[in-house]
Amino acid sequence: MPELPEVETIVTGLKANLLGRRVKELVFISPHLKKKQLPGAFRPEAYRRRKILDIWRRGKMIVFRFDGQLGLLVHLKMTGQLFLADPARKIDKHTHARLTFYGLKKELLFRDIRKFGFLNCLALSQIEEKIKTDLGPEPFEISLNDFRYLLKRHGQKRLKNWLLDQKIIAGIGNIYSDEILFRARLSPFRLAGSLTEEQAVRFYRAARRVLEEAIALKGSSISDYVDAMGEKGGYQRRHRVYARDGQLCPRCHREKIVRQKINGRSTFYCPACQL
Ligand SMILES: [Zn+2]
Structure with missing residues (x-):
């Protein structure tokens, strides 16, 4: 399972490529991600034309902040992968979501063989609430x-x-x-x-x-x-x-x-x- 150093590395790469980008489309390719959405979740269509303002790691999770107080909470769990790929790459059966952007050739894929991971479409305030109840302090921040x-x-x-x-x-x-x-x-x-x-x-x-x-x-x-x-x-x-x-x-x-x-x-x- 990706832990703090792996998730931190992923976030560094995502930030370098995605900050300031506007979403063209968020697509759930397989239905299990839809089932994992929490109450009050946004539909993928809500992310159209939203701009990525920030991306950070909290624990083993990745948080995206878009304009309009929209967020995205990703947990890779056992086998999840979140990476930029060439659109020509063949989408296999383990790829569950795709995010495309204006002005960017590559697309962001969420791939997860064992399907324990999630990608939750929530308001930023809901994400902050969830983090507050689920996670203790960060090892680099605690005194x-x-x-x-x-x-x-x-x-x-x-x-x-x-x-x-x-x-x-x-x-x-x-x-x-x-x-x-x-x-x-x-x-x-x-x-x-x-x-x-x-x-x-x-x-x-x-x-x-x-x-x-x-x-x-x-x-x-x-x-x-x-x-x-x-x-x-x-x-x-x-x-x-x-x-x-x-x-x-x-x-x-x-x-x-x-x-x-x-x-x-x-x-x-x-x-x-x-x-
Ligand atoms: Zn020894």
Whole structure:
């Protein structure tokens, strides 16, 4: 699933190409997107001639702001892709929406093999309301003090689950939670409330560092991820624990990386140097 660094990379590409563009047409190609619209949703026709004023990431979601207070909320979930393509490209059965623009040769496609993603046509105020109830703060915006407070407040959660809970902190999924905990030398099983002062600081810094490095390399291409230009990321080559079970720990060289499920999610860690 695309996480914060991948979605951030997609947004950078979309902004470079789409800011200030006027929509020619938004088309839902397959009916499941229509079924996923929330109450009060706009019809795709409402986007005709609307201008894109801004695009940003919040958690793992992408928000578009159009003139007239119209918005578009996109979540790629497991296998979603949002990218600019040549109109000559053949539309396959996994492509569910198409957005065309005046003065732009390329069109924006929403493709999603497993169909867990959504593209919701909402007023900007509805999107803001939804974000407020669904998402905690951003890892790059939260202060160290607030981070510490959230560790205590959700102190009974294991660190792996604490990181994955979008209502506590937004944007982190299975890959980066493992990489962050490895960097911080903390066990995914540790309870959030049990960290010492020094460990909490290390954890906070590790989260930012890992996410920054992943953004710099345009994210990790595991399974289907591509950026707004259809290009793969490079951070998968830097993964130190994720999907490396059975390999010797790259830091302590004492134990092999272990794969274990926590709340049904595969977790990779070193049992020797993550305490
Ligand atoms: Zn180790």
